[in-house]
Amino acid sequence: MTAPDFDVAVIGAGPAGSTAALAMLNSGLRVALIDMATFPRDKTCGDAVAAYVPKVLATISPEFKAEFEALSQKQAVHTCRVFAPNGRPIDFRFSESGNIVKRIDLDNFLCELATSQKHVTPFFGSRVNSLAFKSDQNLWELQTTSGAIKAKLIIGCDGANSVVTKQVSDGRLLQQHHSAAVRAYFTGVAGVNPESFELHFIPELPLGYFWIFPESDGSFNVGLGALSKFISDKHLNLRDLLQHVVSKHNSISKRFANAIQISDVKGFGLPLGSRKIPISGKGWMLCGDSAHLIDPLTGEGIGQAMASGRFAGWMAVDCFKKNNFSAEFMKSYDRQVYKKFWTSHRKSYLMQKYLVPRFTLFNNVFELAHRSPSFHRWLQRAVL
Ligand SMILES: Cc1cc2nc3c(=O)[nH]c(=O)nc-3n(C[C@H](O)[C@H](O)[C@H](O)COP(=O)(O)OP(=O)(O)OC[C@H]3O[C@@H](n4cnc5c(N)ncnc54)[C@H](O)[C@@H]3O)c2cc1C
Structure with a gap:
């Protein structure tokens, strides 16, 4: 032997x-x-x-x-700021801090x-x-x-x-159990709380989201990802979509007006x-x-x-x-x-399957959380 x-x-x-x-x-x-x-x-990631x-x-x-x-x-990040499809944000506070x-x-x-x-x-x-x-x-x-x-x-x-x-x-690789995502590093993104993740659920990406994560060196990890089934059904090019969001999206693009992209856009799969x-x-x-x-x-x-x-x-x-x-x-x-x-x-x-793509329901849930602190607390417990 x-x-x-x-x-x-x-x-x-x-x-x-x-x-x-x-x-x-x-x-x-x-x-x-x-x-x-x-x-x-390096490894292509959001770094959270x-x-x-x-x-x-x-x-x-x-x-x-x-x-x-x-x-x-x-x-260190203490909150996650989540933007509903209508653009209204809600902050969820972590009981323990994460890091980027x-x-x-x-x-x-x-x-x-x-x-x-x-x-x-x-x-x-x-x-x-x-x-x-x-x-x-x-x-x-x-x-x-x-x-x-x-x-x-x-x-x-x-x-x-x-x-x-x-x-x-x-x-x-089963497309309904697999996502793809891309990211690039930027400097000069306006209006970011340096101690918060930002997740934007945008109508362009019903089975995914766009993110801005602040790094310790003052740069930002910016990216988006979605379910591979959706990407393939819609023939989406995520690199193009990322450029579109930072340059054309009605609220997000304003925050990138003076931003500089300091890396290539890189993508990878997520099983x-x-x-x-x-x-x-x-x-x-x-x-x-x-x-x-x-x-x-x-x-x-x-x-x-x-x-x-x-x-x-x-x-x-x-x-x-x-x-x-x-x-x-x-x-x-x-x-x-x-x-x-x-x-x-x-x-x-x-x-992801039943709430995120239903924009009206998603927006309404967030509106309720804006009006009711106790519902906000319940939602925070359910989400985090
Ligand atoms: C765009 C994007 C954003 C993401 N954002 C986040 C995030 O913000 N937070 C988070 O928690 N997760 C995120 N993820 C997921 C996260 O990146 C992975 O879950 C994580 O890297 C898994 O770690 P791992 O050690 O399993 O694999 P990996 O980090 O991929 O490490 C695998 C290692 O295996 C090596 N390897 C591969 N094949 C071979 C081989 N044949 N022989 C020898 N070595 C080999 C590679 O070189 C690599 O070093 C993201 C993923 C993507 C694509």
């Missing part, structure tokens, strides 16, 4: 993969952390980081949370934290092209651009176009958590975007990536402790992930 090079191979070193590697801290496991990119690397992210790090080590708190490139951090900084921070742990061996600039379970040797063999890597257990964290998901689970796919099996788990865990309404997936990465890291430790890598044993990973996210993802899915 061939000995594996590593106990665990984590494929992808974004928020999911770096957190999965961190979660195996002090376990004695030898972990390969493989990414086709070299870090720092959920309030619970520091807690995820704290449950692995209080020091990791402290290091996140000390990160200078983050902008450029992904080049956040992902580099997490990845450096992971690779500074002695149980983690990085393989960066190494694309995983294929993987196979060798039943005669009872291990996985990954074919990468830097050679073969063997491991007893694999954790797929390779994002929205995951090679691992395609090979071991269900990597189909939504509105359907369940198999996220574990004999000797494997999937996390983050490769597990299709993005909130169907907000498009948030960083927190889900980190929380699922942490569960997977802990599950891996348990597998080695009990010497059990069976599909049945792994199911406890699925239960933990879906217990945390399924209910809120279903709620988001239903709101």
Whole structure:
């Protein structure tokens, strides 16, 4: 029997993969952390980081949370300003503050934290092209651009176009459970509260929204996204639509009159958590975007990536402790992930499907919240 090079191979070193590697801290496991990119690397995103992210790090080590708190490139946000289709905004105040951090900084921070742990061996600039379970040797063999890597257990964290998901689970892109979004960085956008997210539900985008998120360096992450089914049915070009909104939309464009676009418009796909796919099996788990865990309404997936990465890291430790890598044993990973996210993802899915595209209803709900503080509080609890 061939000995594996590593106990665990984590494929992808974004928020999911770096957190999965961190979660195996002090376990004695030898972990390969493989990414086709070299870090720092950017990831097309809105850069909004959920309030619970520091807690995820704290449950692995209080020091990791402290290091996140000390990160200078983050902008704390205390409210979310949501504009109804008629343009009237409502502020929802978070009970705990979220953050906006450029992904080049956040992902580099997490990845450096992971690779500074002695149980983690990085393989960066190494694309995983294929993987196979060798039943005669009872291990996985990954074919990468830097050679073969063997491991007893694999954790797929390779994002929205995951090679691992395609090979071991269900990597189909179903347009009603998938979104696409684009973003660009701007300076000089007028009227932004630097401590607030802005979400605009606009008539041009009934199954999506436009956003403005203030960064710590004074720039703004500006973008929009929508359900892929809608984009394809309407033959929408999101890059053109973004330019249209900032230059022509009757209220938004005024705020961009003196703005300067300082980056290209970049786009990427979002596999939504509105359907369940198999996220574990004999000797494997999937996390983050490769597990299709993005909130169907907000498009948030960083927190889900980190929380699922942490569960997977802990599950891996348990597998080695009990010497059990069976599909049945792994199911406890699925239960933990879906217990945390399924209910809120279903709620988001239903709101996106039935409330967001019904403009009159949407506007009326917001009008009621303007008139009634108690309804406003109820709505805030329902939405956040
Ligand atoms: C335009 C846009 C806006 C968004 N806005 C937000 C937001 O504001 N807040 C939020 O929470 N979420 C947002 N999301 C979603 C968020 O970006 C993802 O949910 C998050 O990045 C998931 O993290 P991950 O670690 O699973 O995957 P990723 O961050 O995509 O990391 C995957 C890693 O795997 C590597 N990789 C891929 N394939 C291979 C391979 N074959 N071999 C080796 N390595 C590989 C990649 O290089 C990458 O480093 C947005 C997404 C988009 C597209």
